[in-house]
Amino acid sequence: MSILTITNLRLRRGEREILRGVNASVAAGELVALMGLSGGGKTTVLRCVAALETFEDGVIDVGGVVLRPGPQPPRGTIRELRTKVGMVFQLHYLFEHLSVMDNVTLAPVQVAHKPRAEAERRALDLLDALGVAHRRNALPRELSGGEAQRVAIARAMAMEPPLLMMDEPTASLDPARRGELGETLVQLTGTGRTLVVTTHDDDFARDFATRVVILAEGEVVEEGDPREVLTHPKHEATRRLLQSARKADNG
């Protein structure tokens, strides 16, 4: 069953055509790695799905909530969309003025109207599962990059969205941390969650993703089993992507 369907998504900003008809579909329980060179439109796709960007053409269907081209969707649609999809930003964007605990409980208390005690219990479970429970009273600026990322995951997970999108979670992690993150994400899919993750890191995709989608110059050029696609790339863009990853590794 498909939880996310993107059909012919087109987006331009000024003269630049950023997405030129993206088609993709994600089934429940998958861990999809969305790959491509910088500027290929990976982040923009996520932002469109989260309704942070408007687009010119195409349809996005997130678990039955349909986004269409044109101005901001109506409030009711947005509200429903938020219950379907959560997002972890590359720079985390933890609320600077709130402690870790308050970051995680803000939405459950204010949006889902959960009692604070219950929200805090649940938050503590999440933080514990992600290994950052001991940092619950810290402020965002006091956290390391890896800790901040796990708090951001906990914050998004606290609203229990069936689909979780993560923008470049591997970008600032060393290989050991990358492995830990992968394990965590696989665990999440084990509990029925669906994940879409943008990444440059082909090793990460090979090790943990159930499927890889390659985006180049605003189009999906190749997709399939990560081992297959990344070992025997068919498309020129995929090969370039792998080359640049090798260089980065050796450098």
Place this chain on the structure above:
Amino acid sequence: MRRIHGFLLLLFALAFIPPTRADDRVLHWGGDAEGGAPFVEADPSDPSKLRGFDVEVAEQMAKGLGRTPEFVQVSFSDIDQSVQRGDFDIGMSGVEDTPARRKMVAATIPYFEFHEVLTMRAEDRGKFSTLAALRGLRVGTLGGTIAYELVLAAEKGAGVICVSYDDDVHPYADLRAGRLDAVLLDNIIAARSMRRVPGLYTEPRPVATGHYIGVLASGNTALRDRINDILRARMRDGTLERIYRKWGIWDAYQPAFFAGTLKEQENARQAAEHGSAMQNLDVVFRYIPALLRASLITIVLSCAAMALAVFVGVFIASGRVYGSAPVRALLTIYVEVVRGTPVLLQLFVLYYGLSSVIRLPAFLAALLGLGLNYAAYESEIYRGALEAVPRGQLEAARTLGLTEAQVLRLVRGPQAFRIALAPMTNDFVALLKVSSLVSVITVIELTKQTSIFAANIGSWVVPGILCAALYLVLSLPLSRLAGRLENRWKAATE
């Protein structure tokens, strides 16, 4: 190097040479033309010329000295200080004879006797013949005068409410408008105002008697004595009487006053000029409670005005960031008009200008004036702060399902507040001092009380130090509190 030193020394020396007007052919006399007729006023037929009985008395003095008179404009409340500095030879335009003044400057013999009289609305005629009859009612007067001291004394003794003004025109307008129940001032001023403002009645029985004098720098007794001789001669030969009659201020009291002044032993008066230093100290202690009370008004007014400014400022800023185009345009106009015009003008318009539509009590007008003025400044700070909150913070909040209102209340607002705190503290400390402007609409706050104090003891030194100390006591804790909050947040965000 030596040259530069020499040059600096020269500059230094120049700075300390008093600006004397040692010109033997001219008598510089200082007065306040804003005081108007019949003292000193611009001639309506030729505004470059002056007329008034004080102008003519000054002419007589100059003539007697063989000099030409030349007028120097000075604010009424600054005449003593100004003559002491050497800005002019003699100050005179309704300057009252008081012991404090005699101690500070060299005073001439009195040349006119006036009376403090009560003016009321015509319908109250006969109701108030004394200050004591005005218990619980509002009595207006000109600050820093004998009349002011009388009303102040009646405030303690008879329970009247003293309202002080910076000029002698607005009290009568406010009396007519119902903001006051009576005005106590010199009979000359009362008579003039009766001609200008209809529907008033002045009780003929005087509350007190006073005299107008000329003041010279304390070291200038030689010139003072020559002027005294001239004044006596002009009393004797009827010149002063002719001048007073011309200006319609000659009355039944003057002949006896003239006779008394001419007889009076100069020595007695000279002796009175040297009061004891103890008396001065007494005056200081007598004013401390008044200063403390005035500080309370300053702090309460500033806090309330700031609270209003913050409250209104938040709405203006939100409107300018989130509002529709017409709302944004309206708020922009408000901010630009309020920031672009003097707060003094806004206070005048609120208190006097609108008085035909809505009669605001003075304190409320002051609070509204300052609050609405500062709201414009605050709103700009908040708008900048709101726009300085990173977009990522807002997007993160949106993806969690917060509505725009919640994003503003729970994420954007609190973060903007931390950014705005330092400029806000700055504004509050500024407001504390800007609040001194409200004395123009009869609210006596710290600065006004200090200037009354200074006028009465004839020196700014002690009142100035006390006043500065009180302002610092009010503003320093605030700056420290804000500094501490800022440090806490800065530590948290670095």
